[in-house]
Amino acid sequence: MQHKHGHFARPSTAASYAVNTRNKVPGLDDLHRMVMLLLAEQAPESAHILVVGAGGGMETRAMAEAQAGWRFTGVDPSTAMLDAARKTLEDFGSRVDLIEGTVDQAPSGPFDGATCLLMMHHLDKGDRLHTLRETHRRLKPGAHLVMLEHSAPGPDPLLWMTRSVLFGDRSGIGWEQAEATAKTMSTHLSLLSPSDEEDALRAAGFDNVQMFYAAFSFRGWVARAARSSA
Numbered sequence: 310m311q312h313k314h315g316h317f318a319r320p321s322t323a324a325s326y327a328v329n330t331r332n333k334v335p336g337l338d339d340l341h342r343m344v345m346l347l348l349a350e351q352a353p354e355s356a357h358i359l360v361v362g363a364g365g366g367m368e369t370r371a372m373a374e375a376q377a378g379w380r381f382t383g384v385d386p387s388t389a390m391l392d393a394a395r396k397t398l399e400d401f402g403s404r405v406d407l408i409e410g411t412v413d414q415a416p417s418g419p420f421d422g423a424t425c426l427l428m429m430h431h432l433d434k435g436d437r438l439h440t441l442r443e444t445h446r447r448l449k450p451g452a453h454l455v456m457l458e459h460s461a462p463g464p465d466p467l468l469w470m471t472r473s474v475l476f477g478d479r480s481g482i483g484w485e486q487a488e489a490t491a492k493t494m495s496t497h498l499s500l501l502s503p504s505d506e507e508d509a510l511r512a513a514g515f516d517n518v519q520m521f522y523a524a525f526s527f528r529g530w531v532a533r534a535a536r537s538s539a
């Protein structure tokens with residue numbers, strides 16, 4: 310499996326990650342609370358949660374603060390982003406295990422829930438399906454996966470990405486520059502339409518696929534691990 314995490318391998322990216330992400334993703338802290346609540350619908354008080362793409366540690370910290378009985382296994386192929394996660398999570402070290410790698414390096418679980426936040430849009434369709442299948446394989450039947458990423462909503466995905474760039478900007482760039490940045494991002498990211506994203510979740514074995522978050526180009530889903538693997 311190809312790792313497209315070059316950008317996140319840079320220590321400078323990892324260091325500025327928390328501030329940038331809060332600026333770019335509308336309502337990030339509330340979003341993390343929604344993720345925790347969606348997982349808690351199926352996860353017990355002593356849940357073990359798999360965090361795919363755990364770099365930076367922000368979602369794991371939010372969940373650990375809200376759920377004193379949960380423990381976490383996080384995987385991420387970027388050393389720099391894992392180092393940032395270790396710092397973010399230093400108060401919760403006894404409940405968090407961080408592994409350098411992809412979901413392939415995660416233990417088999419089975420886990421009581423999983424997250425995959427702001428990461429799938431870095432993977433091409435094949436790697437995405439592989440990651441979703443391998444995540445599904447590690448979940449208890451009925452457990453929830455929460456996924457969030459940049460999507461390509463119709464009929465004009467570039468318009469939505471331009472709006473996201475303007476939202477995240479704090480320096481007053483104009484529309485043209487935002488659109489140019491959006492074009493570059495759309496070339497580098499692997500963006501699927503929301504319905505293709507939902508199809509990928511189902512193809513990987515999830516059912517009850519439901520969108521819970523939409524903000525400009527961002528979309529979030531909760532899906533349930535079906536009883537039999539795809």
Ligand SMILES: C[S@@+](CC[C@H](N)C(=O)[O-])C[C@H]1O[C@@H](n2cnc3c(N)ncnc32)[C@H](O)[C@@H]1O
Nearest residue numbers: 314317362364365385386387390411426427428
């Ligand atoms: C934008 S960051 C998101 C980090 C975190 N999930 C969050 O929401 O703040 C994307 C992360 O995905 C990681 N990544 C890239 N390819 C991956 C893969 N195949 N499996 C797991 N993580 C991956 C990158 O190294 C990076 O840390």
